[in-house]
Amino acid sequence: MIPASNGVRFGVAGIPHSCPEDSSLRAVDCVASLGLEALELEFVHGLKLGPETARQIKIKSSQQGVKLSAHAPYFINLNAGDQGQRIRSQELLLNSLRLAGVAGASDLVFHAGYYGRQTPEETYSQIKNSLKEILSISRLEKIPVRLRIETMGKRQQFGTLDEVLALCRELEGLFPCLDFAHIFAREGKINSYRDFYQVLKKVERKLGHRALASAHIHISGVIFNQRGEIKHINLDESEFQYDEWLQAIIEVDLKGTIIVESPSLEADALRLKNLYYNLKDKGTSPEHSRTNHDFLDTD
Numbered sequence: 001m002i003p004a005s006n007g008v009r010f011g012v013a014g015i016p017h018s019c020p021e022d023s024s025l026r027a028v029d030c031v032a033s034l035g036l037e038a039l040e041l042e043f044v045h046g047l048k049l050g051p052e053t054a055r056q057i058k059i060k061s062s063q064q065g066v067k068l069s070a071h072a073p074y075f076i077n078l079n080a081g082d083q084g085q086r087i088r089s090q091e092l093l094l095n096s097l098r099l100a101g102v103a104g105a106s107d108l109v110f111h112a113g114y115y116g117r118q119t120p121e122e123t124y125s126q127i128k129n130s131l132k133e134i135l136s137i138s139r140l141e142k143i144p145v146r147l148r149i150e151t152m153g154k155r156q157q158f159g160t161l162d163e164v165l166a167l168c169r170e171l172e173g174l175f176p177c178l179d180f181a182h183i184f185a186r187e188g189k190i191n192s193y194r195d196f197y198q199v200l201k202k203v204e205r206k207l208g209h210r211a212l213a214s215a216h217i218h219i220s221g222v223i224f225n226q227r228g229e230i231k232h233i234n235l236d237e238s239e240f241q242y243d244e245w246l247q248a249i250i251e252v253d254l255k256g257t258i259i260v261e262s263p264s265l266e267a268d269a270l271r272l273k274n275l276y277y278n279l280k281d282k283g284t285s286p287e288h289s290r291t292n293h294d295f296l297d298t299d
């Protein structure tokens with residue numbers, strides 16, 4: 001029997017493969033009967049979910065105890081060269097927040113955009129200004145959804161760990177979605193207990209313990225080249241050391257939602273969840289605790 005959530009919820013991005021129907025409403029039941037506790041609604045190809053279905057999803061998820069988040073469309077680019085496209089991206093992000101709110105999702109994850117011809121600094125300031133407006137409208141409308149900017153896997157995309165943490169420090173109401181497969185793919189490293197621990201401690205230093213106590217995480221296997229992420233793959237086909245990653249999140253006492261984005265979805269989500277509780281039962285190895293103090297970086 002898989003233990004119930006103790007503050008860490010494992011879930012999937014989109015409809016589980018074992019679900020008999022291609023519907024987000026039905027997916028809530030499927031997630032619950034798999035023994036998982038979270039579902040990320042995929043608005044990635046557009047806002048196709050009707051408001052009535054969204055309302056039903058909200059009711060069902062609260063009955064089933066499934067925590068909902070949502071993922072905004074991929075084609076948002078808050079740093080588009082074309083002003084019209086930038087404005088449409090802002091509107092789309094706002095409409096995603098509104099729809100996520102109707103569906104009962106507590107968090108909305110989004111990809112901020114591309115550097116294009118601009119420097120990372122210019123891109124940072126453009127995206128910051130866009131997000132400022134979006135966050136202020138969201139506050140005015142009292143949309144009860146946390147906006148989560150994702151760490152991105154391709155080097156042409158805005159969203160290094162440092163960029164994401166800096167923006168979240170600057171903008172009240174903006175939170176990170178830490179995608180560890182993306183961080184690994186982009187950097188071509190960050191794939192050991194020590195690396196994961198350092199990343200998590202950096203998040204804590206920059207944003208406070210709150211950021212680890214209510215984290216939102218994406219995880220999967222990944223393949224990449226010198227330009228970063230190529231695609232997500234299943235955990236066991238990837239070099240990603242998910243057992244060491246689990247040790248690190250246990251060590252820092254991370255709580256929150258872990259969304260699995262492997263192609264196998266629920267198979268990898270259940271694999272991670274089972275391993276998490278096995279490792280937790282055993283306790284973190286003394287070797288890990290002893291060495292933590294030796295490699296805290298200072299920035």
Ligand SMILES: [Zn+2]
Pocket residue numbers: 071109110111150
């Ligand atoms: Zn994403």
